[in-house]
Amino acid sequence: MDWHQIFATRMDRMKASEIRELLKLLDQPDIISFAGGIPDPALFPTGAFQDALADALSPANASAALQYSVSEGYAPLRDWIVTQMEALDIPCTRENVLITSGSQQALDYLGKLLLSPGDTALVGWPTYLGALGAFNAYEPHYDRLAPRGNRSAADYAEAAHANGGRVKFAYASVDFANPTGETLDRASREGILTLADELDIAVIEDSAYQVLRYDGTPIPPMLALEIARKGSIENCRTLYCGSFSKSLAPGLRVGWICGASEVIGRLVLMKQAADLHSSTINQMAINTVARSVFADHTAGLRRTYAARRDAMLAALETHMPDGVTWTRPEGGMFVWITLPKHMDGADLLRTSLESQRVAFVPGQAFFADRSGANTLRLSFSLADDAKIEEGVRRLAAAIRAF
Known part of the structure; x- marks a missing residue:
């Protein structure tokens, strides 16, 4: 055949x-x-995960650990993520957080949610190879994201229209980016937010390496900067993608998306259709280890x-x-x-x-x-x-x- x-x-x-x-x-x-x-x-x-998995499989917890669960994700883990987001000046609630099977699934879902064939995604030059792989399935065009305002919103919109679609989002790996190791300064982050407002598009903030700062001064996430502008996460267009892969264990495949509840609700429907929910026992183990040793x-x-x-x-x-x-x-x-x-x-x-x-x-x-x-x-x-x-x-x- x-x-x-x-x-x-x-x-x-x-x-x-x-x-x-x-x-x-x-x-x-x-x-x-x-x-x-x-x-x-x-x-x-490893030791912390051995203890966490043993606890998840104890008589008191095994039935929940091995059972189907809600698509949004394990509630105690989402609550812990909320505390971490608040520490980054991102006030939110459990309803603003969706657990995904690693941040790679988050990128795939956001590509599926936002891109129609022929639409344009603004990305770095270079950018994370996994993001291109996730977005490619939805048949976009790519344009070079210039975070310091080197191009006008009208220029981006005109180029996208010529390709038969419209600009849908700007994607940026903001801290110690894969592949360059570079960090977007505050002015560049603010510039992306301003461009996104002018184009009326989403911003995908990839923060997989956020906890791995060795020196220099931390810069607020773009979602925090946008909340400072607009007052509430519900008014924001930035979607923050986080991961436990670089901080705790990549093999358990646990990541998350934090954003406006309207968008999270649509992503929950996508999660239900794709894989129902991320592994319950993995989420329980991550929650226990994160709370004890993170x-x-x-x-x-x-x-x-x-x-x-x-x-x-x-x-x-x-x-x-x-x-x-x-x-x-x-x-x-x-x-x-x-x-x-x-x-x-x-x-x-x-x-x-x-x-x-x-x-x-x-x-x-x-x-x-x-x-x-x-x-x-x-x-x-x-x-x-x-x-x-x-x-x-x-x-x-x-x-x-x-």
């Missing part, structure tokens, strides 16, 4: 994740990998990852040849490398794997138009100081040879 003839047209937009493919390299012991932007499993609060655990993560970031920046300073530049993130898991213009990151990866046994992610995958060939992403989250030093030294040798 020729399956392709009956596939939906959206399948032509859905490609294999280049990062997922590169993660297979982690099984090769001689590879030094800076590819996967994933937490170090040695840092998971502050101390994330403080430990910040100390460890900050040291690894410093080791990578020092190694880059020592080994990289002239003409190579990089970002200096205040948090997160990534450093973004820009090579001389004539170099291609994908070609360099092949050379690096063959001659130096070092892996990274070519930057082109993070651009909606597949530009940025002379860029690459390095992650420092999984490697210790010695591997970072050796891996960067080898990568620099590959760049010189290339």
Whole structure:
């Protein structure tokens, strides 16, 4: 049977994740990998989760833990998230929070909710590859989000109309972004909010790395800035996407969306149709662990990852040849490398794997138009100081040879 003839047209937009493919390299012991932007499993609060899961499966709790649950999510966990949002100057209630199966599902749901084929999504250049993968299924066009007002709302609207749709949202990874490690300053956040008001569009704020700040001054989330402008979350167009994947455990797949209750209500209907609800026992375990160890655990993560970031920046300073530049993130898991213009990151990866046994992610995958060939992403989250030093030294040798 020729399956392709009956596939939906959206399948032509859905490609294999280049990062997922590169993660297979982690099984090769001689590879030094800076590819996967994933937490170090040695840092998971394993003991706390063992206790939490045992409690969830106790006679008092097992019937609830193993049963169907409400689509909105486990109420005690939503209540804990409310306290965390309030600490970020985002006053809200349980009705403003939907639990999702990781923030990746949140992005998929928001793409499904907001995009019709031919509509335009404003994204960074580069932007999170997983966001492009989530949005691609809904057949949008992409336009470059200029957060400092370099383009007018009329320019964006005209370009979207020429493509047969309208602008629907601006997507931004605001703190220590994947892939660049950069943070949007306050003026840029305010600029996106102003543009969104002028275009009458939604704002999707991806805050997966918000708790991983190592230095510098915290900047209020865009949702907090918009509430300060408009008085209530119910008057806001910003939808905040959070996750426990980088702070506690990615394998449990627990994230959330915080926004106006009208939007949350529509997303609940979507959740009911898609998977009924996220895993109850996983939500119960996350709730117990978050309430018991979250502050101390994330403080430990910040100390460890900050040291690894410093080791990578020092190694880059020592080994990289002239003409190579990089970002200096205040948090997160990534450093973004820009090579001389004539170099291609994908070609360099092949050379690096063959001659130096070092892996990274070519930057082109993070651009909606597949530009940025002379860029690459390095992650420092999984490697210790010695591997970072050796891996960067080898990568620099590959760049010189290339």
